[in-house]
Amino acid sequence: SQQGEEDPQALSIQEGENATMNCSYKTSINNLQWYRQNSGRGLVHLILIRSNEREKHSGRLRVTLDTSKKSSSLLITASRAADTASYFCATDARGGSEKLVFGKGTKLTVNP
Amino acid sequence: DAGITQSPRHKVTETGTPVTLRCHQTENHRYMYWYRQDPGHGLRLIHYSYGVKDTDKGEVSDGYSVSRSKTEDFLLTLESATSSQTSVYFCAISVQGKDTEAFFGQGTRLTVV
Numbered sequence: 001s002q003q004g005e006e007d008p009q010a011l012s013i014q015e016g017e018n019a020t021m022n023c024s025y026k027t028s029i030n031n032l033q034w035y036r037q038n039s040g041r042g043l044v045h046l047i048l049i050r051s052n053e054r055e056k057h058s059g060r061l062r063v064t065l066d067t068s069k070k071s072s073s074l075l076i077t078a079s080r081a082a083d084t085a086s087y088f089c090a091t092d093a094r095g096g097s098e099k100l101v102f103g104k105g106t107k108l109t110v111n112p
Numbered sequence: 113d114a115g116i117t118q119s120p121r122h123k124v125t126e127t128g129t130p131v132t133l134r135c136h137q138t139e140n141h142r143y144m145y146w147y148r149q150d151p152g153h154g155l156r157l158i159h160y161s162y163g164v165k166d167t168d169k170g171e172v173s174d175g176y177s178v179s180r181s182k183t184e185d186f187l188l189t190l191e192s193a194t195s196s197q198t199s200v201y202f203c204a205i206s207v208q209g210k211d212t213e214a215f216f217g218q219g220t221r222l223t224v225v
Contacts, residue, residue, distance in 0.1 A: 030211060031211060033213065033214075035214075040219075041218065041219070042202055042216030042217055042218050042219055043155075043202070043204075043214075043216045044216070045213035045214065045215070048212075048213060088154065088155065090214075092211070099157055099160065099168075099170060100145070100157070100206075100214060101157065101171075102147070102154050102155040102156075102157075103154055104152070104153065104154035105154050
């Protein structure tokens with residue numbers, strides 16, 4: 001079964017707006033990662049946040065992690081048409097194997 | 113693309129035939145993964161490897177086998193292809209497994225007819 005589940009499944013916004021995607025997971029984790037996938041391409045790593053971190057920034061990306069709620073959010077500020085892609089969270093399982101488990105993704109469309 | 117090459121990129125095969133997909137890396141990373149991606153399911157882990165000849169099953173391993181005889185190559189074999197194995201297959205590599213970022217190949221689109 002999937003460890004991480006993204007919400008919403010699809011999101012459509014206008015250029016310049018902020019986009020927020022959420023990820024919920026079930027078991028304790030060591031870290032959580034966010035990836036991006038452009039149509040027909042492989043996934044590209046965006047950011048990794050460890051279980052002892054609460055917030056992390058990278059350019060226009062802001063990731064938060066709430067281990068008490070077993071959830072994370074990815075905020076993309078001042079979105080651009082080029083941000084149109086699917087976004088996935090990936091989690092491990094603390095004390096578990098080396099598996100990295102992905103959610104089903106959020107499909108973001110940024111309209112020019 | 114982080115030195116990962118998947119081959120073939122596209123393949124059409126008949127039900128019941130064996131198929132082998134290859135993932136080749138030039139990064140000397142220890143961990144290698146095979147995922148399949150299907151609409152409505154996201155990415156699901158098939159098998160992974162944490163070293164030469166060291167492999168383990170993922171969540172959808174039935175009907176698949178893997179081999180890693182060299183650090184740089186991770187082979188995924190569909191022993192007897194079925195239509196349910198029609199999918200896009202992605203290989204990924206990472207330095208230290210789940211604690212570090214994974215780099216993905218471009219994918220192999222497999223159609224079983």
